[in-house]
Amino acid sequence: xxxxxxxxxDAGLGGLDPETVTRLCALAFAERGLDPETxxxxxxxxxxxxxxxxxxxxFREKDAPTDVLSFEIDGPGGEMVGEIVICPxxxxxxxxxxxxxxxxxxxxxxxGEDFSSSxxxxxxxxxxxxFRAGG
Numbered sequence: 001x002x003x004x005x006x007x008x009x010d011a012g013l014g015g016l017d018p019e020t021v022t023r024l025c026a027l028a029f030a031e032r033g034l035d036p037e038t039x040x041x042x043x044x045x046x047x048x049x050x051x052x053x054x055x056x057x058x059f060r061e062k063d064a065p066t067d068v069l070s071f072e073i074d075g076p077g078g079e080m081v082g083e084i085v086i087c088p089x090x091x092x093x094x095x096x097x098x099x100x101x102x103x104x105x106x107x108x109x110x111x112g113e114d115f116s117s118s119x120x121x122x123x124x125x126x127x128x129x130x131f132r133a134g135g
Contacts, residue, residue, distance in 0.1 A: 003036045008045040014088040014095050016046070021099055027127045027135060028103035029076070040079040042106065044086065044099060052087040065090045068098045070105035082106040100127045 005022040021044050026036040047055075049065040057063040059071070067090045072082040084102030091098060104120055104127075111118035 003039045004041050006041065006043045008043055011046070011048065013048065014046040014086065016044070016095055016099070020096065024096055024099045024127070024131060025103045027130055028100045028123075029107055031123050031127050031130075032104065032107040032109065034076050034107060039076055040074065040081050042081045042103065043083045044102070045083060046086050046088055046095075049087055049089050052085060052090065055085060067091045067093070068102050070102040072106055076107060096131065097124060097128060100124050100131075 003026065005018065005025050007016060007018045007021045009016070025042050025044075029036045029039060052069065053063065053065040055069055056066050059069070065087060067087055069085045070082060071085070073080040075081065084099060084106065086095060086098045086102065088095060093101075101120075101124055104123055109120045109123065111120040115121050
């Protein structure tokens with residue numbers, strides 16, 4: 001198995017590139033103690049408001065658009081770890097942070113209702129600091 005991240009942005013919605021997305025996911029998984037080289041594939045899809053609202057309604061029973069959703073497929077030990085779906089139009093934080101947020105969810109983290117005081121928020125902040133430092 002070989003770690004890879006595929007960026008799907010057919011509509012040209014966001015300012016992300018494949019190398020950055022791969023680095024962000026690898027840093028997020030490493031933050032959780034996972035070796036990215038032992039993981040499978042992650043896909044990151046940038047979608048419009050209508051598509052993310054439909055996904056949110058179908059899978060979370062919330063009929064409203066949101067900024068990011070994560071869907072575990074095989075999990076960190078599987079061939080296809082999962083998919084991160086981001087809506088740039090709904091983003092309340094930087095798209096890079098949303099990639100990290102989604103990857104942390106795929107690694108098993110959750111934040112409940114209060115993200116800002118969660119362990120996940122601290123992990124996300126640590127990953128972004130490492131990313132900005134060139135890690």
